[in-house]
Amino acid sequence: MSEFGVVVRRRRMCRSFRSDPVDREVLDGLVDLASRSPSAGKAQGWHLVVLEGPDTDRFWRHAFPPERRTGFRWPGLFAAPVIALALVDPQAYVERYGEADKITTGLGTGAEAWPTPYWTVDGSMAVMTLLHAAEDHGLGALFFAVFRGAEEVRRELSIPGHLQLLGAIALGWPDGGEAAAGRSASRVRRDAAAIIHRGGW
Numbered sequence: 001m002s003e004f005g006v007v008v009r010r011r012r013m014c015r016s017f018r019s020d021p022v023d024r025e026v027l028d029g030l031v032d033l034a035s036r037s038p039s040a041g042k043a044q045g046w047h048l049v050v051l052e053g054p055d056t057d058r059f060w061r062h063a064f065p066p067e068r069r070t071g072f073r074w075p076g077l078f079a080a081p082v083i084a085l086a087l088v089d090p091q092a093y094v095e096r097y098g099e100a101d102k103i104t105t106g107l108g109t110g111a112e113a114w115p116t117p118y119w120t121v122d123g124s125m126a127v128m129t130l131l132h133a134a135e136d137h138g139l140g141a142l143f144f145a146v147f148r149g150a151e152e153v154r155r156e157l158s159i160p161g162h163l164q165l166l167g168a169i170a171l172g173w174p175d176g177g178e179a180a181a182g183r184s185a186s187r188v189r190r191d192a193a194a195i196i197h198r199g200g201w
């Protein structure tokens, strides 16, 4: 199997970390790889708001306040030395598709005109590349939803209102202490035969 295949098969979400920092050059290298992901019209409307070390508490105190952590299955998640919030910018796509070479698409009139939100597609592809890059580097990562405290997190970090929050990425060196697998981990992985509809639905 190619190295790529090895990395893809090995990657699992990591929910327990050592607190040792991740060098900024390492993170920059992962993001450089992620920036090579496909992007509609090469609009590249995605951003990461990054918190490091003790600053990660500025995220956790809203998203998962200490008083709610009793009994939480993955206490090692809070040790992650990096929290990166993945954000996408619909306006960047509307503006790009309003340019001369894209104007005939009609997508330059506003976000409502888009049958598929390419900002979400692009941001997701970039996050996936980032997760694989992290795995390739021996780092652990978890992409997770920000269900609780999203408004407070946005205010805390001065995130402009027009940006959509895709989710958060916890990143760091795995501590191997993950006692419990994710609740979804035991679900059977769909194989190619279940996914492919040859010749139509």
Ligand SMILES: Cc1cc2nc3c(=O)[nH]c(=O)nc-3n(C[C@H](O)[C@H](O)[C@H](O)COP(=O)(O)O)c2cc1C
Residues within 6 Å of the ligand: 011, 012, 013, 014, 015, 143, 144, 145, 146, 167, 182, 184, 185
């Ligand atoms: C959009 C999205 C949201 C997710 N949200 C969470 C989450 O809130 N908490 C969590 O522990 N895992 C979350 N996950 C991780 C999934 O549970 C995980 O990817 C899935 O069970 C497959 O496991 P694997 O990625 O380790 O192969 C999320 C994954 C995706 C793609």
